[in-house]
Amino acid sequence: MHLSPDEIIYWQLGFVKLNATLVFTWLVMFVLVLSAWLITRNLTKNLTRSRWQNGLEILVETTIQQISEAGLSHPKRYMGFLGSLFLFIATANLLTLFPYFEAPTGSLSTTIALAICVFISVPYYGIKHKGLKKYLLSYAQPSAFMLPFNIIGELSRTLALAVRLFGNMMSGTMIIAILLVISPLIFPVVMSILGLLTGMVQAYIFFVLASVYIAAATSINNTKSSSLNNNAQSKET
Template sequence: MTLSPDQTILFDLWGISLNATVFFTWIVMLVLTLGSILVTRNLRPDVPPNRWRTMLEVIVQGIEGQIKEIAGRSDRPLLYYAGTLFLFVAVSNLLLVIPGFEPPTASLSTTTALALSVLIAVPLFGITSRGLGGYLKTYLQPSFIMLPFNIISEFSRGVSLAVRLYGNIMSGAVIATILLGVAPFFFPVIMDVLGLLTGMIQAYIFAILATVYISSATDSSRASSSESAHPPQTEKETS
């Protein structure tokens, strides 16, 4: 029993071994790219939306609504980024119902790469929103003593994201393999349903956590609120 698609070598390409993680990641990207092209190819006001376009609009509006609840504002760049994370993880897990498909999110290398993208996106969004100096000041809040702890907190977020996503997907695959060996005719249907449910939940949680981390880095109200908590004393008050 293989615990990770990294261990499954499909074929050699020009002397380079291509494992299942890379291959099925390409499959997911191909499905997302072709699906978006097919759904939006007639995206015009005079063309009535079909069910696929309606479903895509519902997904986009749902993600945008979650961002507004978390960040308190509409943020198009964050919508594009968080939406891409959600769709990639969700489609990777949904394709698990296809026989022979191994979700790339069951590989620690994939989940680590996704977590690293979040770690890079957080300062990029923060610098874009606050400026370099304004973002670096957040590491000194509420006091400069917190600088090492804030740095450790940034890296621990990425580690927790990677381990959480990998652990949940991998544990589900291991449990499914064990149950298939016990009762191969009864448990597959149940495990497929549970796999779809947990896959969507994990995609939602991952995208929401990324949105929370980025929103906290771009929220300038934290700095202003900390300054307003200790307003400068006026001449009348000092007297």
């Protein structure tokens, strides 16, 4: 039993390793790119549309609505980044239904990389929306005494994003492996379904928290930022 796909090494030359995390990360990206090309190559504005186009439009509209509900006034501006986060995590977790597939989200290196992307995007969108001076001053709100605490909070929530996703995916894999030893016929099927549901929920939580963090960074009203963070915590629980 492997705790992380990082432990599965397919090829190694010195310190250079090709592990399952890299292989299946590229596989997920290939699936997403190929699916996007196949679905969008025959887009039409006519009333008669393919099921794939209808499904894509539903996905896009739902994602935009969720971004808007997180507090972002122009959700289409953030659709590319936040939508990509959700699709990558959701697809990686969904593909665990196939035998021998190792979800890259079960690797701490992958979840940290995703969290770092969110960490960088928050000041990027904050500075773009407010300007550098106003964004930096927001760390000293409601008083300069809160500056170190706000900085620590920014770092800790990034770490929490990475560890939460990694912990949930790793625990699900371990439980399925244990049940496979105890009862190889019944429990693994049930746990695989529950694991898939958990994976989708984790993708949604990661997406919502990233949206809320960006909304808080771009919000001029500090009270609104506080309420957005509270909403994020309630969705997380």
